[in-house]
Amino acid sequence: NAGVTQTPKFQVLKTGQSMTLQCAQDMNHEYMSWYRQDPGMGLRLIHYSVGAGITDQGEVPNGYNVSRSTTEDFPLRLLSAAPSQTSVYFCASSYTPDPNTGELFFGEGSRLTVL
């Protein structure tokens, strides 16, 4: 059972480049989310989805797009990378559509550096 799988684990981008961070889960979880983690800032929610075809913004959505065409996949797109987007990104999922009632399962993280 793979759980939550993120790719790539490491990526270096130049300012202005675009890229997609992939997230896939094989637990048939309804809820999926993306966080970024920066030193001294904790985990901050970027976008989340309560099911296929449904997405919503979190605390820091600017500069990021998401889509949820299948239950399994929740990719995060950086449209035009900026140095401020240098961070560690975590994808997380929950078996319940409501994260209020179920624990989050996290992927191993993707470390992104924007030069």
Place this chain on the structure above:
Amino acid sequence: GQNIDQPTEMTATEGAIVQINCTYQTSGFNGLFWYQQHAGEAPTFLSYNVLDGLEEKGRFSSFLSRSKGYSYLLLKELQMKDSASYLCAVTDSGYALNFGKGTSLLVTP
């Protein structure tokens, strides 16, 4: 919006007991979570409180007072492997789980 406060750092001795506090202000409340995160790794779930009182799970316990907007995580019989960051997270009336900045715990011999 939400405001979640935790101490930044704590140090404790192996074998001792440590209490990590979390205070929160939120427009609605649907539950409080504690997660553990070792350096360079992903967070992992520790506990969930939705009603007032103490939830015990082995060496770890978590307490919640909704009227005071207060929770704590109690770690007993500390071990070196407990050195990690401990993240408090609360949910409001929506579907977003928001985290505090975390408390870095160092366990010393």
